[in-house]
Amino acid sequence: MSNEIKSTVKDYMTKNVITVTADTPNEEIIKTMKKTKHDGYPVVDSNDQIVGIVTAYDLLLKDWEDGKVNKVMSREVIVAKEDMGINDASRVMFRHGISRLPVVDNNRHVKGIITNTDMVRSHIERSTPTKVNAFKESMEQLYDIKTRLTRELVPVDKLTPTQDRVYADELQGRMYELERGLAEPTIVVKTGNRYILVDGHHRAVASTKLGLNEIDSYVIDLKKDIKLGLERTAEKQGLKKFSDINIIEDDQHPLIALTETIKTANIKKKNSKS
Numbered sequence: 001m002s003n004e005i006k007s008t009v010k011d012y013m014t015k016n017v018i019t020v021t022a023d024t025p026n027e028e029i030i031k032t033m034k035k036t037k038h039d040g041y042p043v044v045d046s047n048d049q050i051v052g053i054v055t056a057y058d059l060l061l062k063d064w065e066d067g068k069v070n071k072v073m074s075r076e077v078i079v080a081k082e083d084m085g086i087n088d089a090s091r092v093m094f095r096h097g098i099s100r101l102p103v104v105d106n107n108r109h110v111k112g113i114i115t116n117t118d119m120v121r122s123h124i125e126r127s128t129p130t131k132v133n134a135f136k137e138s139m140e141q142l143y144d145i146k147t148r149l150t151r152e153l154v155p156v157d158k159l160t161p162t163q164d165r166v167y168a169d170e171l172q173g174r175m176y177e178l179e180r181g182l183a184e185p186t187i188v189v190k191t192g193n194r195y196i197l198v199d200g201h202h203r204a205v206a207s208t209k210l211g212l213n214e215i216d217s218y219v220i221d222l223k224k225d226i227k228l229g230l231e232r233t234a235e236k237q238g239l240k241k242f243s244d245i246n247i248i249e250d251d252q253h254p255l256i257a258l259t260e261t262i263k264t265a266n267i268k269k270k271n272s273k274s
Helices: 026-036 056-061 088-097 116-124 127-143 167-181 201-209 228-236 254-273
Strands: 039-044 050-055 099-102 110-116 150-156 166-167 185-193 196-200 214-221 246-248
Touching: 026 127, 039 110, 039 150, 039 201, 050 099, 088 099, 088 116, 110 116, 127 185, 127 196, 127 214, 166 167, 166 201, 167 246, 196 201, 196 228, 201 214
Parallel strands: 166 246, 185 214
Antiparallel strands: 039 050, 099 110, 150 214, 185 196
16 A cells, blocks of 8 residues: 555445436435435436436425426536545535535446535545544654555454543534434554553544444554553553543533634624624
């Protein structure tokens, strides 16, 4: 594997995509939108190949009553491949003024869908490609070694935590992402036969809450048995497994708390003027 990590559409797309056919009644599309809170679906034929897309925009602008999807769907649909870079996909969506890209394989079968929300998330959470390379380089410089970088599914029970607390509200968000296949990989250091969790404690704890046995991770293999400073600190804190981590229920993640503070301040400011 190359040492340079490239963020691709596959890393951020929603994989469990709801598709419809051209014969689906428009009334059913409306009901599906209300139920799923999604506002667009790829349209596929009898071979599960994409032939168009139907969105709330189509239904607003066109006469949809007593009709089927084939009367309102857009037939000229822009699609992406799984290995397309996330930045390239962002540019395509921006330049064409679209909010979603169906992701297809070489046979035009739908493999996923990526939306504006996913693009925002990719930029907010793009800690992994940057952090993992920076951490990898720091390990090599610190210990004068060459490491090996892989991406793999690591058994959760093999991971040693190094963070003594997580926030309940952030944990809820990570569980939502994991259930939908949207979570970022964690960053793990393999030293000897030990797997030390460096980044992604909310994701890892969420995995245990959901009963998941493995977690998607970037693994930096030191190819030596080196006792890390993170390990020593974790031992002093009594951290051996994820049940040792304190879940903060009565406080908010600092970013959430900041948002609420700003929101409250604005409300108070409006009230003072009235």
